[in-house]
Amino acid sequence: xxxxxxxxxxxxxxxxxxxxxxxxxxxxxxxxxxxxxxxxxxxxxxxxxxxxxxxxxxxxxxxxxxxxxxxxxxxxxxxxxxxxxxxxxxxxxxxxxxxxxxxxxxxxxxxxxxxxxxxxxx
Amino acid sequence: xxxxxxxxxxxxxxxxxxxxxxxxxxxxxxxxxxxxxxxxxxxxxxxxxxxxxxxxxxxxxxxxxxxxxxxxxxxxxxxxxxxxxxxxxxxxxxxxxxxxxxxxxxxxxxxx
Numbered sequence: 001x002x003x004x005x006x007x008x009x010x011x012x013x014x015x016x017x018x019x020x021x022x023x024x025x026x027x028x029x030x031x032x033x034x035x036x037x038x039x040x041x042x043x044x045x046x047x048x049x050x051x052x053x054x055x056x057x058x059x060x061x062x063x064x065x066x067x068x069x070x071x072x073x074x075x076x077x078x079x080x081x082x083x084x085x086x087x088x089x090x091x092x093x094x095x096x097x098x099x100x101x102x103x104x105x106x107x108x109x110x111x112x113x114x115x116x117x118x119x120x121x122x
Numbered sequence: 123x124x125x126x127x128x129x130x131x132x133x134x135x136x137x138x139x140x141x142x143x144x145x146x147x148x149x150x151x152x153x154x155x156x157x158x159x160x161x162x163x164x165x166x167x168x169x170x171x172x173x174x175x176x177x178x179x180x181x182x183x184x185x186x187x188x189x190x191x192x193x194x195x196x197x198x199x200x201x202x203x204x205x206x207x208x209x210x211x212x213x214x215x216x217x218x219x220x221x222x223x224x225x226x227x228x229x230x231x232x233x234x
Binding site: 109 | 218222223
C-alpha cells in the first residue's frame with residue numbers, strides 16, 4: 001500500500017523559509033514523479049512543483065524563484081522549500097505521487113498524502 | 123497559464139438523482155492523437171483529493187460506474203448518474219496538457 005506522509009513545522013514567520021518533507025513508503029519506482037500542491041484556507045488547489053525519479057523537475061512559474069523541490073537518493077523523502085514566505089503562503093500543503101495509469105499517456109495524481117497546514121504568522 | 127472554469131460552483135443534489143458539472147479550459151486540452159489531458163478529482167470533507175477520471179473519460183481504478191466523464195477540446199463534463207450521500211465534497215477538474223498544471227475553482231456538491 002502506497003503511503004505518503006507530509007511533515008514539517010506548522011508555523012513559519014514571515015520572510016523565513018518553509019521546509020516540508022514527504023515520506024514515501026510502499027511504492028516508488030523510476031516511473032514515478034512526486035508533486036507538491038497547496039490549498040489556501042477555503043480556496044482551491046494550486047500546483048507548486050514536481051520532481052521525477054529520473055531527476056526531472058518542473059515548477060509553477062509564479063513560485064519558481066522561491067521554491068526548490070528535491071529528493072533523497074532512495075526517492076523516499078521528497079523535500080519542499082519555499083523562501084521569503086508571506087501570509088499568502090498560508091495553506092494546506094499536499095504531496096502526491098504522479099504515475100501513468102493503465103492506458104494512460106500522462107502522469108496523474110494516484111496517491112495523495114494527508115496534507116499539512118502551514119500558517120505564516122509573526 | 124491555462125485557465126480552468128467550472129460551473130456551477132455549488133450544486134445541491136437529491137440522493138438518487140443525477141448531477142452534472144461543467145469544466146471549460148481557456149485552450150484546447152486535446153493532443154494530436156486525440157487524447158484529452160483532463161482529470162477530475164473529488165475532495166471529500168476533511169480528506170485529500172482522490173482521482174476519479176483521467177483522459178477526460180477514463181474512470182480510475184475503484185471508481186464506481188455512476189461516475190462518467192465526457193467532452194473534448196475545451197468543454198468537459200462530469201456526470202453522476204445517481205448521487206449517493208458519500209459523493210458529497212468538492213469536485214475539481216485539472217488540466218495536464220500544458221505546464222503548469224492548473225485546477226478549476228472547484229464545485230461543492232451537497233445533499234439537499
